[in-house]
Amino acid sequence: MPVILLTGGAGYIATHTAICLLEAGFEVLALDNFSNSQPQALERVGQICGRQVPLVKADIRDEAALERVFSEHQISAVVHFAGLKAVGESTEQPLAYYDNNVAGTVTLCRVMARHGVKQLVFSSSATVYGDARQMPIREDAPRSATNPYGQSKLMLEYILADLQASDPAWRIAVLRYFNPVGAHPSGLIGENPNGVPNNLMPFISQVAVGKRAQLAVFGDDYATADGTGVRDYIHVMDLASGHLKALQYLQQQPGLVAVNLGTGRGYSVLEMIKAFSDINQVAVPYQIVARRPGDIAECYADPSLALELFGWKAERGLEDMVRDAWRWQQQNPDGYCS
Ligand code: NAD
Ligand code: UD1
Numbered sequence: 001m002p003v004i005l006l007t008g009g010a011g012y013i014a015t016h017t018a019i020c021l022l023e024a025g026f027e028v029l030a031l032d033n034f035s036n037s038q039p040q041a042l043e044r045v046g047q048i049c050g051r052q053v054p055l056v057k058a059d060i061r062d063e064a065a066l067e068r069v070f071s072e073h074q075i076s077a078v079v080h081f082a083g084l085k086a087v088g089e090s091t092e093q094p095l096a097y098y099d100n101n102v103a104g105t106v107t108l109c110r111v112m113a114r115h116g117v118k119q120l121v122f123s124s125s126a127t128v129y130g131d132a133r134q135m136p137i138r139e140d141a142p143r144s145a146t147n148p149y150g151q152s153k154l155m156l157e158y159i160l161a162d163l164q165a166s167d168p169a170w171r172i173a174v175l176r177y178f179n180p181v182g183a184h185p186s187g188l189i190g191e192n193p194n195g196v197p198n199n200l201m202p203f204i205s206q207v208a209v210g211k212r213a214q215l216a217v218f219g220d221d222y223a224t225a226d227g228t229g230v231r232d233y234i235h236v237m238d239l240a241s242g243h244l245k246a247l248q249y250l251q252q253q254p255g256l257v258a259v260n261l262g263t264g265r266g267y268s269v270l271e272m273i274k275a276f277s278d279i280n281q282v283a284v285p286y287q288i289v290a291r292r293p294g295d296i297a298e299c300y301a302d303p304s305l306a307l308e309l310f311g312w313k314a315e316r317g318l319e320d321m322v323r324d325a326w327r328w329q330q331q332n333p334d335g336y337c338s
Contacts, residue, residue: 003027004247005075007060007108008082009053010037012191013123013177015045016184016240017079022049024244029073032082033059035100036194040336044188060104066111077119077250078112079243080105083152086198087127087294090149101152102159109163118170120160121246126178126232126262126299128154135266136302139176139258146294157258164256171254173246178232178262178301180239182321183328190328191236192335200272201233201321205329208282215284217269219291224298228269232262232300235316235324245310253309262301263314275318280326 004021006014009030021028022045030042030053039055046052058065060082069075083101084090090097105122112118129137130144145151157174164170181201183190196212197203206212220227242261249257267275277284306312 001027001074002076003029003073005069005073005078006030007078007080008032008037009055010034010039010041011081013180013236013239014079014081015041015189016236017081017243018042018045018053019048019184020237020240020244021247022051022053026247028053029069029075030055031058031060031069033057036084037192038336041189041192044336048184048186048188060108061099063107063111066108070111070115070117075115075117077121077247078108078117079121079247080108081123083123085149087147087149088198090152091147094148097148097152102155105156106159109160113167118167119247119250120170121173121175121243121250122156122160124153124157124174124176124258125150126176126260126301128157128176129299131296132299135298136264136300137260138302139260139305161256168254170256171250172256173250174256174258175242175246176258176260177239178234178260178299180236181233182235182237182316182324184237185324185327187324187327187331190325190332200231200269201325204273204276204284205325207286208276208280208284208326209329209333211333213285215273215286216289217286218289218295220288221291222297224268226268226270229295230266230268230298230300232264232266233272233318233321234261234263234314235321238263238314238316242306242310242312245306245312249310257309259306259309260301260303261306262303264301264303266298266300267318272322276322276326279319279322282326
């Protein structure tokens with residue numbers, strides 16, 4: 001039975017995707033170096049799906065380790081999540097980001113090619129659109145980067161396009177995620193940030209559960225309806241099913257596609273706070289502070305290409321996102337160590 005390799009397999013998006021793939025009848029193998037995750041996350045996936053996910057501890061930059069994995073398993077495709085993703089950290093440690101994300105992906109692709117495995121789904125990000133002028137954002141919008149993290153994703157988009165152009169046997173889906181939030185409805189797996197969360201939803205959850213006193217809202221003077229930043233939040237289970245659809249698409253279609261995974265609907269920071277506290281009946285104290293450097297006013301997808309190519313669209317709404325995020329947070333106040 002061919003196996004789908006999930007790099008970064010113990011991470012937030014990969015664990016949710018593993019569930020979708022297992023439920024659709026795929027065999028999966030997870031590979032992770034646990035730089036930002038724990039093996040317990042995959043044990044929880046096993047609990048949800050009734051079977052354990054095989055797991056290899058390895059780094060994607062370790063070519064010899066990847067050689068062993070590809071020799072020992074019948075891998076048919078790779079969903080490549082492994083990467084560092086903290087924007088602030090990337091500005092302080094650019095080399096770590098280029099090494100891990102760019103060099104790591106090049107190593108992975110080299111080993112894949114050697115083993116004739118040429119189907120790849122790649123985790124890109126809406127960050128490649130920089131400060132987009134036109135909303136909603138279509139895939140053909142100009143791309144740019146404002147920090148080393150974004151630059152690493154942009155470089156990889158170019159590298160993968162060059163790779164596919166050099167050898168048409170490659171089938172590559174570049175998925176540009178908007179803002180993944182929420183958790184599996186079981187409450188067993190979810191986002192488990194290290195230290196102080198950078199992103200809005202985990203911060204709101206930690207305030208609601210009492211781990212942090214209040215949320216700092218970064219600016220209320222943007223040119224948006226209520227002055228706070230607007231983003232396209234997408235439920236992580238919708239994002240997960242987008243990967244399944246992308247894999248099924250690649251089985252039918254050669255070439256390279258770059259596709260937005262978003263809902264097409266933006267919500268402001270204040271709307272997110274209100275939804276979280278109204279639906280979950282919990283207080284989320286907040287204070288307006290200065291803008292966060294580098295932030296943009298609004299960012300939301302035109303998700304129509306994903307519907308056209310993959311037959312995929314997001315099904316879950318804001319209620320599901322905040323309810324599921326809260327269930328995970330309440331059941332696991334200290335993440336997988338709870
Ligand atoms: P995550 O940190 O939870 O998952 C990434 C996983 O990759 C972690 O388990 C980490 O330990 C592993 N990893 C990192 N470097 C590795 C290496 N060299 N070798 C092996 N494993 C390694 O993050 P996530 O939110 O699940 O993100 C998955 C991917 O999606 C990342 O590439 C990220 O850049 C991208 N992405 C995430 C978001 C988001 O908001 N979460 C948005 C856009 C794109
Ligand atoms: C983040 C990433 C970006 C990635 C995108 C999609 C950062 C700096 N950027 O940006 O690279 O492409 O997710 O996953 O991590 N906010 C607050 N208070 C907080 C946290 C956030 O007010 O404590 C606001 C922000 O100003 C923004 C919104 O909430 O308006 C969402 O922020 P965040 O979750 O960090 O996502 P992005 O800004 O889209």
